[in-house]
Amino acid sequence: MTVLVVGSIALDSVETPFGRAENVLGGSAVFFAASASLLTQVQMVGVVGSDYPVDQLEVLAERGVDLTGIERAEGESFRWRGRYRHDLNTAETLETRLGVFSHFRPKIPEAFRDAPFVFLGNIDPRLQLDVLQQVHKPKLVACDTMNFWIESRRSDLLELLEHVDLITLNDAEARQLTEEANLVKAARWIQSHGPKTVIIKKGEHGALMFGPTSVFFTPAFPLESVFDPTGAGDAFAGGFIGYLARCGTVNDINMRRAVVYGSAMGSFAVERFSITRFLEIDESEIAARVLDFHRLVSVEQEIPA
């Protein structure tokens, strides 16, 4: 089944202890689509400025991503410049230039409005609500958010929560939104405000999914070299929703497996700058990584080194 993603399309400049990249493809919609398109059909909505290297997005079109929902506006594209220090856990934002993104009003093409799976990437919750008014009864609506919206758009965000089935957010954001230090309590608080399912992303410490009737955990893959954490959260969401969309049916077992797919995609994202790694891998590498995840927590199997 098809997934509609609405989010940012950016040019990232990133510095890590292992190297730097200038003006490479980035943004929540791009990372999501690069990841999800390995599992299912993706429709993408976002805005780019007149300076955007749209030809570089062709690699996504080749993967079957429908780019007809990308609006081209006069002006500069959204740019983010960030740096990771040695521990790689926290991005230090050096510069954010919203450019055309500051006037973005998502327009969902008629052909996208029946998408059964919808992912509202990390944008203004007011715009996320706007998107929901344009789509027709999706099977599952998921959203992401960030500290900036929790601070500046709290009431809009709370309104959004009433209309989504699932939210992904990181542990610091969950604590900030709920004012609960304990993540179990934080998740329960969020569930009581709307979404039946809450996925708390803990970066290198894995992800916890609180569903209506169960809790599921998956670790982050213990990688020997983490190159650039940018986009890992959106790649996670892409793997998660992409897998669910491929299954077609939303139930506890599929959701659990989807978390593993999300974690696998997050682990690929961090191995290279930008979406590079997703252009290298195929179904068989994904399957192998998913198997590695199962082995990592299995009490029944030996794993050859």
Next chain:
Amino acid sequence: MTVLVVGSIALDSVETPFGRAENVLGGSAVFFAASASLLTQVQMVGVVGSDYPVDQLEVLAERGVDLTGIERAEGESFRWRGRYRHDLNTAETLETRLGVFSHFRPKIPEAFRDAPFVFLGNIDPRLQLDVLQQVHKPKLVACDTMNFWIESRRSDLLELLEHVDLITLNDAEARQLTEEANLVKAARWIQSHGPKTVIIKKGEHGALMFGPTSVFFTPAFPLESVFDPTGAGDAFAGGFIGYLARCGTVNDINMRRAVVYGSAMGSFAVERFSITRFLEIDESEIAARVLDFHRLVSVEQEIPA
């Protein structure tokens, strides 16, 4: 099979956001024994001062812990006073009084020297080496350590590593010992210096076991209320070694299951002050918690709320 533990026997005074406890049973050997004795026979070696409420240790004797290796010395017992702030991840040490512990030289009773499983709790690596000279060919020797010894007794610690099969240490200590930020590389470094198996404890983020041929991960149990983290690491070690000793055979599958038992015991430890929780639980509660851990990572089962 029997486990011999050598470590500290302390009186802890702890303050958490949820309450405070004064001069309660603590120390690595006490937490280890309280945990391991629920799974197997334990022999304990340590020292207490003339002020120690030894009658309170009787609860361990009732569980079958052999206390005849506890030396009583003239002077004050080892006391630790600490505080946890809201996030509960890091203990702030307010006061440490070594007392009789500063002159402790472990003397392993003749009857303990054939113990097939040996756990060297977090004490001076010189003393940990002394213990190894007194025991006869155990099946498995495991040790713990801490930042203080890594800084002040590095060469002794490196010598110790050559003589142990397994080490448990937390993520910060692993990074400090190896000067590697990446935990996979840190574990490989430690393995190349002796122990075939390295268990890195990440507190609320779970534990990673790097074995000779495989990596295994278990999360920490997502508890709604964490009351007092003191002793969780030693309770983990007690559950881990206790389970292995109960199995009798050390192999990859048993080690994996042992990590789950360790995590289960760690999760009990943090639910009350001191060793209180271990005096409340029995085999069936442990089995239920272990099952909860399996459900938490299983992609096959639904978990009733």
